[in-house]
Amino acid sequence: MKVALRIQRFNPDTDKSPHFEDYTVESELTDRILDAILQVKGLTDGTLTLRKSCAHGVCGSDGMRINGRNALACRELIMNHKQPIVIEPMKGFSIIKDLVVDMEPFFNKYKSVKPYLINDEAAPAKERPQSEKDRMKFEDTTKCILCACCTTSCPTYWADSDFVGPAALVAAHRFIFDSRDRAGEERLDIVGEKEGAWKCRTIFNCTDACPRGIQVTQAIGEIKRKEIFG
Amino acid sequence: MSEPSTSYGSRPAPTGSAFELFAWLFMRLSGVLLLVLALGHLVIMHLINNVGNINYEFVAGRWSGELGMFWRGYDWLMLMLAMVHGVNGLRTILEDYLRPGKRRTLALSALYIIGIAFLAVGSVVIFAFKRVV
Structure with missing residues (x-):
């Protein structure tokens, strides 16, 4: 089924400040939010930048703000979130690009x-x-x-x-x-x-x-x- | 890239001061004490006595009777704890939300001056009070 995402984007080379963009992907409700984001990156816009490594809640790379709450995107199921699912980088650090912050x-x-x-x-x-x-x-x-x-x-x-x-x-x-x-x-x-x-x-x-x-x-x-x- | 955060590098130089520990502890202890004192005050002033009966005569009588020093002490302790507790709470908020600089120094100075002024005026009233009528 269709899943709506609203992702905060920021490209330091062209943007002055971050902005949101809407995406729709085909996904199962039992998929994780990370799957949906990777679909955007893989099929819609390859410039979307994020950190992820193990994708199983162990490495701690894909921490981000999901619908206003910090979580690992690989541990959150799509069905547990209201759509459009708003994805932002973690707050309090400077943004390097899109969802990647300076740690x-x-x-x-x-x-x-x-x-x-x-x-x-x-x-x-x-x-x-x-x-x-x-x-x-x-x-x-x-x-x-x-x-x-x-x-x-x-x-x-x-x-x-x-x-x-x-x-x-x-x-x-x-x-x-x-x-x-x-x-x-x-x-x-x-x-x-x-x-x-x-x-x-x-x-x-x-x-x-x-x-x-x-x-x-x-x-x-x-x-x-x-x-x-x- | 946006401006690097002020903490870039490492933590601020240690001060080696236990002030924040005592400030934190004071807030807890004064909070508990104020609960007793302020509730006691509320019961005396609003439940036991009718608000309509509380006037100069009532306060003057309480401060100059046999238990005069007790009630002055009670009121002074409540004043001290409430003022310092409140001022410290505001200090915490100002230090949280104002970055170091002119505005913070100005706001904190105003806070301390007003706090000390109220404490001084209150203390003078409580201890220098003489019944006139």
Whole structure:
């Protein structure tokens, strides 16, 4: 059946500002929105530019704004969306072309919280054991795939691009609450700043947007509690 | 390509200040306290006493009776918490929506000056009050 799409287009070489264009494609209702967009690219207009890689909700490349909500296009079925389905790039980053945004600021924020295990104690002969209970403390935040759906759904981030953003806070949470890590204090200092966890206004857009179902706002809340009570 | 965002590069230089932590905590604690104080105020002023009976005599009596210092303290605490809570809330909003620069400095300065002025006037009224009639 026919599916109507309204896609935001922007070509930096010819356009001053983004505009919308309407497309109609033949698709099954059980197809995903990514399929419909790829049909536009394949059959109607090959210049339509977007990121996608695995197309199965694992790599996190095709985060975009779909009918006003951030999601991975490969995880959204056409039948669950009102038509015309409005497709926009994620908000808060500068647009490179069409649906492709500049993710550099996002990854810089991610790197700023030192998202890797830091432990300079002598390596044990076998491994660093961890109890199941300790592991469950950060189980949720290990699921992040860095798609940026959370950070670009955050009104605080839209208003203040200095804000470290929910994704970086999720990454910080993943190591702060890891019993094997030794740099928790350092990370708490980094995200305990004005532009860190305290900038979070508990709007919950991030939690809504996360395609992995991470309880982002709760993770930020746990960081805040740790900042206060240690 | 559109203008690069201001955060291009890395995060802002750390300030090492715990001010935002205390501001955040203060909002929670003062919020809970204000719930008690303001609801208490509402009950006293609008439920226990008829609004028609609340006049100079009522307030003057409350502030100069045996429990005078208690009621002055109650009103002053409510004034302090409400003002600081409100001003901090507005500071948060202004800092969220105004980029650093002249307009933000101007708006924040106006906010702090008005806030301090109201606090000062309120404190003078509460503690320097002498019953005249």
